[in-house]
Amino acid sequence: MIWQLDLAILTLVVIAGIGAITVKDLLGAAILFGAYSFMMCLLWSIMGAVDVSFTEASVGAGVSTVFFVAAVFRTTRRTKD
């Protein structure tokens, strides 16, 4: 539980979260969401929750991002806000 590592990854998580909802390109938002998910997985590995981290890595950073990209591909990529 090295607190420097913890603080650095938490900062990255907040930046990825703010980025995912602010970017004007929906594909970029989907990929940033995948990065946010992966940083969460790292946080849980640091805390010792290995099962939760494994599930989040496969579900969040894997399948969830693919669903988002498939949906963005089928609808529209631009957005005004």
Place this chain on the structure above:
Amino acid sequence: MGDLIQIVVAKYNYWIYITLMMIGLYAMIVKNNLVKKIVGMNIFQTAIILFYVSTGAKRGATIPILEHGHGEHGAGAHMVHAVDYINPLPHVLMLTAIVVSVATLGVALALAIRIYNRHNTLEEDEILAQIREK
């Protein structure tokens, strides 16, 4: 002043988790685009799961997989101390929550695709204007 530093050092993790939750809530309420709302919902869900799992952390303890755990049960088992292992109960509950969140994501995206097929846009104000015109 030293007291305040003490409080901040003990609790700053919880404050950052609450910040993440509020980012997700803000995105769900304010954003016009449907996909951005769904992203906000997922950020909210993962932040809550992070908060729950963090209540199980223990300083100086190891992961919840028992050592010396091959093929012995009953007589001859080693003594296991609960203080050596982190709390496994929040992990179990949050495993369910993660898989439910991806199922919700699938249904939400299916709904967004149907809305796009009908109204040809994903912005909420344009959809409302089209519905009011009819």
Place this chain on the structure above:
Amino acid sequence: MKILGLIIALSTGVLLIYATGDFPGWADPASPASLHLSPHFIEKTMEETSVPNIVTAVLADYRGYDTMYETAVIFTAGLACFILLRIFVREEPGDRLYRHLLTGVTVRVKEGAKLPPSEDFERIDATWTPPDLIIKTICRFLIPFIQLFALYVIAHGHHSPGGGFQGGVILGASIILLAISQDLRTSVRRMREKLDAVLCAVGVIIYAGTGALCLLLGLNFLDYSALASVLHCDPVTARSHGILIVEIGVGIAVMCTMIWIYNNVSSTGKYDEGL
């Protein structure tokens, strides 16, 4: 609307931060969450179920009811996606694109016109990109190993991090990789839609069926020590085997749901063109 949303988020945040004044410190070993039920789980798992991974034992044995209903929820979500999006079209509609294999010429066949002979022409999507030999070959080599690793994760859930959910998602991801790297039609030919939907329900039935079998053998619902008479072992090992059986059921259900949702979302229900 923006100001209102900002006020709501900020006030909720301030309320929650004020509430953290009562929390125990972060990662405190004496916090109330770790004092009541979890010492029993940590100390007694080995002698009651002989499964070293405490999280798997609690998930599938001590809290088996929650996991059974969660599997039902996953199946319902796949079913909801299917009902929302699926369009069953009897005959192939509209214009189709064919590409001559030898010269690379693309032919657009309008509605009702004659189809070209199928040995020289291949059907392509409207969003066709030139085939990348590296990606196709490497994905074809990798997919069996990914599936083998997923089966290892399911089977080894007792001794290492893993279990039914993780293995099921990785299995589903291997078929999704096939659909992304080659074509949705290739993936649907390998894993047909009817088989997919039926296997999803079979996964839930395996889980509930094990519980019902324990009920029929005389003990409570989902009390795996009743399986000792069927499997010819002592009750503690019977609990370990019962956990394995339900994890297999969960893995099958999760795999089929992931494939089902991906197929429906990426082709908007028509099952002809994918990503």
